[in-house]
Amino acid sequence: MIKRDKVSDLLKSTEFGKEVTVMGWVKTFRNNQFIALNDGSSLSNIQVVVDFENTANEILKKINTGAAIKAIGKLVESVGKGQSVEVKATTVEILGESDAERYPLQPKKHSLEFLREIAHLRFRTTTFNAVFKVRNALAFAIHQFFNERGFFYLHTPIVTASDAEGAGEMFRVTTLDFDNPPRDEEGKVNFKEDFFGRSTNLTVSGQLEGELGAMALGQIYTFGPTFRAENSNTTRHLAEFWMIEPEVAFADLEDNMNLAEDMLKYVIDYALKNCEKELEFLKGRLLDEEKNKPQAERNELNLIEKLRFCLDNDFERITYTEAIEILRRSKPNQKKQFNYLIDEWGADLQSEHERYLVEKHFKKPVILTNYPAEIKSFYMRQDDELVNGKKTVSAMDILFPGIGEIVGGSQREERLDRLEARMDEIGIPKDELYWYLDTRRYGSAPHAGFGLGFERLVLFVTGMTNIRDVIPFPRFPKNAEF
Amino acid sequence: MIKRDKVSDLLKSTEFGKEVTVMGWVKTFRNNQFIALNDGSSLSNIQVVVDFENTANEILKKINTGAAIKAIGKLVESVGKGQSVEVKATTVEILGESDAERYPLQPKKHSLEFLREIAHLRFRTTTFNAVFKVRNALAFAIHQFFNERGFFYLHTPIVTASDAEGAGEMFRVTTLDFDNPPRDEEGKVNFKEDFFGRSTNLTVSGQLEGELGAMALGQIYTFGPTFRAENSNTTRHLAEFWMIEPEVAFADLEDNMNLAEDMLKYVIDYALKNCEKELEFLKGRLLDEEKNKPQAERNELNLIEKLRFCLDNDFERITYTEAIEILRRSKPNQKKQFNYLIDEWGADLQSEHERYLVEKHFKKPVILTNYPAEIKSFYMRQDDELVNGKKTVSAMDILFPGIGEIVGGSQREERLDRLEARMDEIGIPKDELYWYLDTRRYGSAPHAGFGLGFERLVLFVTGMTNIRDVIPFPRFPKNAEF
Secondary structure: OOOOOOHHHHHHOOOOOOEEEEEEEEEEEEOOOEEEEEOOOOOOOEEEEOOHHHOOHHHHOOOOOOOEEEEEEEEEEOOOOOOOEEEEEEEEEEEEOOOOOOOOOOOOOOOHHHHHHOOOOHHHOHHHHHHHHHHHHHHHHHHHHHHHOOOEEOOOOOEEOOOOOOOOOOOEEEOOOOOOOOEOOOOOEOHHHOOOOOOEEEOOOOHHHHHHHHHHHOEEEEEEEEEOOOOOOOOOOOOEEEEEEEEEEOOOHHHHHHHHHHHHHHHHHHHHHHOHHHHHHHHHHHHHHHHOOOHHHOOOOOHHHHHHHHHHOOOEEEEHHHHHHHHHHOHHHHOOOOOOOOOOOOOOOOHHHHHHHHHHHHOOOEEEEEEEHHHOOOOEOEOOOOEOOEOEEEEEEEEEOOOEEEEEEEEEOOOHHHHHHHHHHHOOOOOOOHHHHHHHHOOOOOEEEEEEEHHHHHHHHHOOOOHHHOOOOOOEOOEOOO | OOOOOOHHHHHHOOOOOOEEEEEEEEEEEEOOOEEEEEOOOOOOOEEEEOOHHHOOHHHHOOOOOOOEEEEEEEEEEOOOOOOOEEEEEEEEEEEEOOOOOOOOOOOOOOOHHHHHHOOOOHHHOHHHHHHHHHHHHHHHHHHHHHHHOOOEEOOOOOEEOOOOOOOOOOOEEEOOOOOOOOEOOOOOEOHHHOOOOOOEEEOOOOHHHHHHHHHHHOEEEEEEEEEOOOOOOOOOOOOEEEEEEEEEEOOOHHHHHHHHHHHHHHHHHHHHHHOHHHHHHHHHHHHHHHOOOOHHHOOOOOHHHHHHHHHHOOOEEEEHHHHHHHHHHOHHHHOOOOOOOOOOOOOOOOHHHHHHHHHHHHOOOEEEEEEEHHHOOOOEOEOOOOEOOEOEEEEEEEEEOOOEEEEEEEEEOOOHHHHHHHHHHHOOOOOOOHHHHHHHHOOOOOEEEEEEEHHHHHHHHHOOOOHHHOOOOOOEOOEOOO
């Protein structure tokens, strides 16, 4: 058994004079005497003061940035600035050396782009310790939120044969030999001989299976990886990302909006309470980053003010139709500053429009509802009344400042005849989704759900600006490193 | 907003006389009067008493098993057996019909095999409500256990290019066109043109990436899906399953065993406390199932006794070498009843041997340690002393009654020279794993971790006997339904 004291515990301790054992990685070593040591348990380092007169020179010269050491000594009240305690070491042992010339993480500021290249080591920086601490807190808060409300955490399948939802391009999953695949009589690749006896792919959403759970267990949520094989190299898209998808039986669009708003506020509040130091650090990081930007592009609120603002205000709820009216009359539309001008009902909203509504017009999170059926998915519930003679659906998207869409959901179409008619209309094969339709055949009921892109939430709460910096090992076109 | 009262709340309520609204699925309808209604929130149904004299006949005849209904009425104390409250309905509304002739879930006992065929509906049975409630509780308990101890929940990648670990056969992930793949100059399929610019597959374990996290953040755990493309059609294997993989810096084999034992006891205790009714039901189910078995094959302890027994006893910790000695001298080995006789040190243990040790010899969970290096993975720490002139590693497997191996882990080899030598020995390409070796190059330190197969844990706690019955939509050879 390895006995050690965690840095996070020592930093809170007042047991001065006690002998302690710390282990961690050297961040800096100053004046042959002061080690800033970090073991991951805290954003802050602990200062270890080396008795350099009684420490062998060959040890001293191995106390380099990145080295792992073990130090035994007394916990004492610190006289220096910036820390309350320090360890006055009697012995220092090198656990693992670090060649100062070759170690990629020098004690200086590195760009996020550079750190992305060494994602296996970036966990050792203060920024990424903070980011992954917040990510961890948000994940736990999500589980706790749903657990307190009696939801079942349901693991929907990752490999599916369902290619019917049309939510995006998919990755094939196969064990067939590319060089010599089995072929059928017509010479086509015979996926009946593939591992699962059919053509399979990575899931784009657990929603359809989640609905099966909700229509029996009442309330479920998923929290798992989803995939898009889209060739988009942006700061907002990943090929592999994590989604949270609750589904609730006996719920309508309003229940759905309430659940989503409650959930977002709950998890942001949890992060504020449990990651105070980390958010304070990230606030400073963002302010630094924004110094290089023109005033107009800087946020009016700092990171923590922005999070508090989300908690303290009701999200604005308006229909798509109302939003189009606001956008049509808006300055950037009148002055033709939008790249895509809004001139008629039915247009799909672009990021610039969403940001205008959230950041300029309402200055708070906005829930848009009742979108045109044309631009939404087949499973969304058709509204009873037409708008401008066109069909709308009980959809809702939640738009956040700086992020755009963070949640997308809807009441689901529970009426078998309507659902089938819509599937026929847009060519979705009903036989492949017989199991989905069965929930409408046997004991159908109103129900609703939504999807939350987890990395977008982490992006929002941490104030990071590139989605590749909020997941440990990002997957995007031409990149599957580590 | 849809106003309703959850059955779980009503069953605990004593507000007799209050008007309530229940919604759920009809389990049975007796005497044109008594509906057993379930909304998923509780294993138990609530009894809704229909005022059949004042209810239209066309409604009454639609109150079929599987139909979704809404009932409004007074909550009253029940006079019948088996329930404390019931709803005296004034109105009943059919939300979704269910054709009694066609509904696959008739109000009778169905075999688990049959229910597997209709996995999209089996959530509606009492057995699967209980199983997925326990699964949910275990998942939450795992997150809570690690959260309380300051671990970071780390999402390691699902799609990886790493094919070096050799933990099992893998699924390829690709967007290339099978019928017409791009080819290189030698005529081979050119994976440089694949989505990720290289050949990629589904992860078999998040451990290697998890270690990168631990060697900076100190303590991490993963909880995500993993995959094996193995053609095994057994009651213990899935092609897609969920794993929990903690990794801890500054930890050795003993710390690792303590963590695993603490974790298992914590989550079993959590289930006992939070799923009392469900485990009671599953205990009865298992006793029923065992009635058809010969006495010798029945468990000595019932389900709840078995779980308590795990909590109340220290897991037996012995070395592989000691286990071989016990097995060699055992009755089934002497009498040649084992399919694989144990005659010499170095043999890989089979399920029959593990079960003998756990179920017959020690009669409690067993942790086997210090296995021959030959039969274990390259990343496990080499022990300093040889046994019988052979190398062993600081590995540990936890064996559970009825399940066999539930946890596998080790202290990791932190010494770069030893690790590289071992990789060379068994032909693992070092350049592909440069990032893994970097943790040993820069600030290496003793560390350890393990993997817990989540479905095996659920299997153990629920007393179910087929792993396909403890995951919502099982994936196995020739099956990717739903």
